[in-house]
Amino acid sequence: MPLVTFEKGGGTFTEEVPENANLVVRAGVKKFPWPHLRYGCGMGKCAKCACRVLSGAEHLPAPNWKEEKQLGPRLAEGYRLVCQLWLSHDIALAQDEQPLRPLGSVTGGA
Numbered sequence: 001m002p003l004v005t006f007e008k009g010g011g012t013f014t015e016e017v018p019e020n021a022n023l024v025v026r027a028g029v030k031k032f033p034w035p036h037l038r039y040g041c042g043m044g045k046c047a048k049c050a051c052r053v054l055s056g057a058e059h060l061p062a063p064n065w066k067e068e069k070q071l072g073p074r075l076a077e078g079y080r081l082v083c084q085l086w087l088s089h090d091i092a093l094a095q096d097e098q099p100l101r102p103l104g105s106v107t108g109g110a
Contacts, residue, residue, distance in 0.1 A: 005092040008036045024049055024083040042083045047102035049082040056091035069104035
């Protein structure tokens with residue numbers, strides 16, 4: 001089972017998650033133990049779940065078109081949309097206190 005380390009607000013939270021876990025889905029169904037994970041739409045449109053990957057990026061697939069649209073050059077800084085990631089390996093993530101503003105056009109006032 002993948003080990004997830006999550007840093008935010010000066011705290012570090014670590015937990016194993018099942019293979020192919022999506023952290024936003026787990027948070028939404030109250031199975032992800034860290035209420036500190038900020039997320040919104042879960043569909044790659046709002047970028048509220050954006051995190052920097054501190055380690056484990058080599059095991060992630062290439063960014064999809066939603067991540068490219070919403071994060072653009074921030075991908076090179078290590079940011080990814082957590083809602084778009086299904087985890088199969090250990091990973092360490094850090095989420096900024098303030099959410100990133102998405103670069104792509106967003107509908108619905110997100």
